Amino acid sequence: MSCRRHGSKPTIALWMLVAVADVALIVATAGLLTVLLVVAGATVLGGGFLAARALGRRDAEPAEAVVRRRA
Template sequence: MNCRRHGSKPTIGLWMLVAVADLGILVAATSALTVLLVLAGLVVLAGGVLAARSMLRRTDATPAVARATQTVARRRV
């Protein structure tokens, strides 16, 4: 009796359409300005996180230079 397939790709596509429609309803219910402000805030927050990660990841330039010269010295020998 139950011959309907579950978890197929068209089902996922249908749920994506439902999600897009939900976003449209949300924009219509609140306002476009509110949604744009929230999106701008998320972009600023993501930029801050990326900047913090890049600043924390930086190391001294001298060990990198030392490693580069050691690599060149090994190639010549």
């Protein structure tokens, strides 16, 4: 058996280059404007999802501040 480590930096860098090449191929195939519209739409949807989660997590009653006074 080999003792090679998984997840080393050169391997991650290689896969990042593959991902960048995939994005370049998608842009070349679909067109720059189309890809920018899709990315903008995904960003808006993601922001809306995060805003909905943040609004849903608000407590009904505000948390009481703990204040201690010295006697």
